[in-house]
Amino acid sequence: MTGTIVTAEAVGKQVDIHGGSLTILQDVSFTVAAGESLAIVGVSGSGKSTLIGLLAGLDLPSSGRITLAGEELNALDEDGRARLRGQKVGFVFQTFQLLPGLTALENVMLPLELAGHADAAARAGQLMQRVGLEQRLDHYPKQLSGGEQQRVAIARAFATHPAVLFADEPTGNLDARTGGRIIDLLFELNAEQGTTLILVTHDDKLAGRCGRRLHLDAGRVVADEQSQ
């Protein structure tokens, strides 16, 4: 996969608070090439999570334009962006965000079913095997450890062969050792599927594994550096 997968042009985000307006992001512009891995770093409150939400089409910017997988997000309505997410995007979250009512396997099946895949169960089973949880298919999230839950979440994120995978502090709730394994897994699958990886992290080790780091401070991009 070549070319540009994500483009942000002069993106700004303001929210109304108590009658006033608070600027969270200001004049953020960059592009991400397909297959690239990008870490968005910065202190708490620098706007990292807001930016990843905008890039993934979970929210719309107050100003500027974002293009994801060739589609201009501003031009899509809420359901259109949902469709785009279903087709092109995968997510991994700090708090795992598995559906508590579904088993591990069913959680992985969910995006496949939403996209209308007929062989959801088989494909989900393969992914569960790939993340080393083939013994845990029928367990509910609360019966799994934090690391196991995050592996299920990774399997779910890769289930639909997304063009872009967004990860929000994927190791934030895990101890260092478990976090390390999760990072390994994330990059292995990323390499196997040629997915573009965009993640937000505080973890220097994780950021260091990415090909490129975007530094945010008070809502502005202050540095954009490539790894050596």
Next chain:
Amino acid sequence: MHTPHRFRLAWRLLLRDWRAGELRILFAALVIAVGATSAIGFFTDRLQQAMAGQSAELLGADLILQSPRPVAAAWIAQAESLGLRRDEVLTFPSMVMHGPGMQLAGIKAVGAHYPLRGALRISDTPYGEERNAEGSPPPGEAWVEARLLPLLDMAVGDSLSLGDRELKVTRLIAFEPGNGGNLAALAPRVLISRADVEAAGILGPGSRVTLHYLFAGEADALVRYKAWLTPQLEPSHRLIDVREGRPTVGAALERAERYLGLASLAAVLLAGVAIAMGARRYSERHFDVSAMLRCLGASQGDILALYLPQLLLLGLLGSGLGVVLGAAAQGGLFLLLQELLPARLPPPGPLPALLGLLTGLVVLAGFALPPILRLRQVPALRVLRRELTPLPLRAWLVYGAALGAMTLLMGRYTGSATLTLSVLGGAAAALLLLAVLAWLLLRASRGLRHGAGVAWRYGLNNLWRRPWSGAGQILAFGLTLMAMALIALLRNDLLSTWQSQLPERAPNHFVVNVLPDEVARFEEFLRRQNIESAQLYPLVRGRLSAVNGVPVEQVLAPGDDGGGAVNRELNLTWSDTLQEDNAIVAGRWWTAQDAGQPLISLEAKLAERLGAGLGDTLRFTFGGSELEAQVASLRTVKWDSFRPNFFVIFPPGVLDAQPATWMTSLYAAPSQRAAMAQMARDFPAVTVIDLERLMAQVRRIMEQVTLAVEYVLIFVLLAGFAVLYAALQASLDERLYEGALLRTLGASRYQLRAGHLAEYALLGALAGVFAAAGSELIAWQLYTRVFQLEYAFKWPLWLLLPPIGALLIGAAGYWGTRRVVQRSPLVVLRTL
């Protein structure tokens, strides 16, 4: 998402939610709601049928058509084609003789099937032991009222002659269906077979005979027959069914129906509240799931397609189970009350089951749908920012629709727009009041914070911080308490009204045909025998023939017989005092100066039907003479008081020229039977009508209604508990989390528990105040507008409800929040 996938996923989510206990509150509330309403529905249905059946026993049939002439053969054929059983009865006055004695008797000639409902009660000796008769008198025999025997100086076994026919008196009539308290039957009854009428050769042209066509059968066949027949009736025809046949029974039935209808309304309303709370919690607990689904690419339509089938399935299952439960509950009750209920009860019809299902779905749609619809609007961004919630719904629109649906449903249940509107009006007023109360609560708890200990401060803070949750709970608990209070109130008041309507020593005999020159001697007799009686009223028979010169047939609406007052002879009277249970609603009662003036006091409802008001002129016909009189006052009359009552009363001195006999009602204790027998001997012309049997029937009906009412109260309470439970559950997550945090910060279990107690006790007390105000308002509406009872300020409500609320809600809240301190803080903080 493809449809099969959707349904599979919906089904799986439903199952998982069910197993995880997410749906239990919602489902339980629905089952209780539908169970309660359909139990009430089934119960009312059967009770109504049973009560109608008992009234039919008094009537001897389900429907009677009276006519002075034989009716068209087609009318009979129609009844037969509808599968109705029938019989024909002839009544006419005739002289009967025994030896030298002669007496005018009311002859009743019956067919082989008489009575179609109920049974004749007979005895072998005067006032002897009674038993049910098997069948009716065979040809050649006469069954007579005991009071005929002394009049003709005869005994059982003797023969009497009727026209050319000799009939042997074999039985004495103790109770005769179709004759309960009917003043028209003044002469002693002689019951014979219809076959003997022709043989007696006493009926010729011009005979004063009345034909009674008796019908009995299935309820809907009767309804259809009635609907078919009514438009064809002529003025001389009279159609009597259970309701119209006997005013006393009819009024009791009507009140019972209204009352049970009201109780079922309270249950429906409470259930709606419980379901709304359950659905809200369910919806809020699914915000995360919806956000995740949106994040994974589900459209808003997908979210709806996922949750609506779940709701529908839940509704069908819950309502179905509720109907089954309701059916079982009413069956159990009937089993328990076998002694008091008629031996054979009709099975419940399918209508209550359908209504139950419909109620469940409508309540669910009205109260659970809005929060579920909110799920569709959960922003996908919530996966990153958990504090994001969907926009609140346009509550007016959605709850307005729910209210509309409920109104329809209520209307269907009560069959009364007045009742429905007054309950809904009360609910709306209560909501307004609630807003004020919630605001006051905020103020009060802010002030209380400073003086109270830490535990109380924590508890009151809980209320202060969540004003809308607090307001919602006040509404729920207040409604529960209000329903309880209202039902207790109405039940007690209604019963006492009924009791006062039938006091312990209510008149149990009517005495008629006291001759004018015997009045003084008769009064003396009553005094000597220590028998309580009402005033003696003169009785003059006359016909109402015109209103302001217009013939009365043209004044009345087609098919209206003026409540029976117009097409037959009226009992007219005169009096200088107004009966104590009558009330003047227009004009004035006369003074001594009005004596001899052609004035009348007219019963208000008859006046309305006649379109006659104060100053209008009514013409009466007495045999050959006529008399015009001006309406001087309108009166309301309690027809069910068992006292002499009249449509038309004259002042003294107007009717002196007309032949009159005198009448009264009296109470004779069982020990005074001998005195009654003595009366029959001393005053041979006097006719005594025993009301005791009729009243016993009415009492039984009222006892049954009372039990039904108590039973219904239990269901309303159950629905109330569902609300309580749902409300506790609704705030439990937040409480668990806070409790864990507080305990981590060093709060003791005792402090937390005391805080919960304080919070719920205050909530209960406020709900009590709310309930007192609401009940007062609704009761006032109901008393004055629906039941037409006197209303007085119900101060005990204000004294009792707040402490009851504090106690009940405090205890329930204390119990319901025990998990907050039982679970380890670590477990709580990790799972939430």
